[in-house]
Amino acid sequence: MIPLSRIESDTYRNVTFSKRRSGLINEISTVCGAEILMVIFSPSGKPHTFSNSSMDAILTKYFGANPTAQPNYAEQNFRVHREVVMQILSSQITYFEMKIEEEMKVNQTLRETEKLMQVHAQARIAQIGSCSFFGYLQFGANDDVVPSGGASAL
Structure with missing residues (x-):
């Protein structure tokens, strides 16, 4: 058996991932006869989906025509929080527009x-x-005005 270890170089790791991602699924499917549907995130964080047959066929077979997802409460809370924040910000913008x-x-x-x-x-x-x-x-109002017949009163 060949020992496995992490490839340290980011470049080599990304190249190896790109070369082997589809081969791995085909190998497991062929050797084991399994139906495979996978979501793999590359080292850079990009999602890749793989299946050995139609994804829709596998999803319908195992989850029904309309699979119902379990509610994600964290996501729902985040959405509600985001909507509330947007309403508050919108109100503040309206207020400042009125003030302006x-x-x-x-x-x-x-x-x-x-x-x-x-x-x-x-x-x-x-x-x-x-x-x-x-x-x-x-x-000037304070100038001495001399009366027409005589000298100043001073």
Whole structure:
């Protein structure tokens, strides 16, 4: 008997797997007369399926026309958890979209208000500039005004 041991080189191991994967099934099927249906995962993790006759025929023979799989509770829990997380994330996205829209409206209102204030300020400056009172402000309210007939009260 030939001793078996693991092939250490990844390259040699992958090549050996590729060369021998179908031969192994044919050999067992021929020597033993067995019906074979296998799923083998290569060293790189890729799945390979093999059967010495039709896979559907073997599955139907041993599991019926519609084989019922046992429920995978871990997978079901994972799916439910994923759906809940997606709903939460979707709700958060909707919330933040609404907040962004609100902030954009506030920003637009502030811009419009700023423009109105600038127009109002310019109109007020123009109004003040056309008043005779503006001339008085140019000389200053604290300047001594000399009465028309005499000297300063100081």
